[in-house]
Amino acid sequence: MFGFRIQDKTSSPSLAALGIVERSEARAYAALIATGWSEIGFGYHGTVHAHPDHPGVVVRFARKADGFGDYAALLRTGFAGSDGPHAPRIHDLHVSRCGALMTVGARLSDPPRDAWWLAYAHAVIADHPGVAMDEGVRDRFRVAWPAHEPRIDHASFDGIREAFRAAWPGYEAYVAALRTVSPQGLDPNIGNVLVGIDGSPVVNDPLCDDGYGLWRSPLARGLARYAEVSRRLAGEVLGRLGRAPVPV
Known part of the structure; x- marks a missing residue:
């Protein structure tokens, strides 16, 4: 997108x-x-x-x-x-x-599917230090770029990794900073790297689908969390009442 x-x-x-x-x-x-x-x-x-x-x-x-x-x-x-x-x-x-x-x-544009740096740009987003990559993500990566394993330190990235870092030295630092402020893990979907007008890779839409409401004020987020907890507790109470034995 x-x-x-x-x-x-x-x-x-x-x-x-x-x-x-x-x-x-x-x-x-x-x-x-x-x-x-x-x-x-x-x-x-x-x-x-x-x-x-x-x-x-x-x-x-x-x-x-x-x-x-x-x-x-x-x-x-x-x-x-x-x-x-x-x-x-x-x-x-x-x-x-x-x-x-x-x-x-x-407006951004889709990168060419054969862009030399594209696999590595996605691997940076997919990488979670100390956490094994989900097999579904790994499978999607293999289908899109069969020549590369989706791990940043894999030997298949030799040359690509170094050239990418030389071309865009701030990319990995940006992804790392985004990971620290994100309320959830980053989504390594294949469509989440696009190209800016200057030709640089742009991380687009890297958060998962369910919104956390960060566009709201802290008060609005607090009220929303309170309402959600209240709805959940009410549902549990009604569920218990529904399971209560019928007196005879």
């Missing part, structure tokens, strides 16, 4: 500036299509849209606020490398009352 890179808010194209008014879960997708924002990509929860009158940006729409919302929130708070060439640039973010997420960002 296409992604986003942070930009100065004073010059960023917002949803309002792009004329996007409808942002609800039920009607936003149809409204985007009707106003010329054609779908150019999709994921588990979201679709990405481009418009011929706005070639430099894309709009992402998700019916539920997913991990991309958390990623956008982390980028906006700032951490090491979040303003650099390997982070997507977010222009605007909106979460509706029903939880739909819309973002505006600079």
Whole structure:
């Protein structure tokens, strides 16, 4: 999918500036299509849209606020490398009352499947020091890049690793910094590395699908956690009552 890179808010194209008014879960997708924002990509929860009158940006729409919302929130708070060439640039973010997420960002492109550095860029995201890689992830990696094992220190990365580090010395540091601030492990999905306008690899949408609500204020997150715990406790109580023996 296409992604986003942070930009100065004073010059960023917002949803309002792009004329996007409808942002609800039920009607936003149809409204985007009707106003010329054609779908150019999709994921588990979201679709990405481009418009011929706005070639430099894309709009992402998700019916539920997913991990991309958390990623956008982390980028906006700032951490090491979040303003650099390997982070997507977010222009605007909106979460509706029903939880739909819309973002505006600079357009990125898919890297060539035979890019010499692509396997290593994904291996950096997939690597978790001291933790064995999930076999499903390893299998997907083998299918995409059969010549490489998905471990950074494997001999098959000799040469590629060194050349990559020379070309983009800040990439691994950015991924490491993102891993330290992320509320969950990074997702090594094959589509999570895209290319910026300068040709650099950009880590796009690396958090898992279930959002943690980092775009909300600390108070709103606390209230949401309280409501979730209350619902869970109420369900347990009702479950126990339902299992209670019937007096005779």
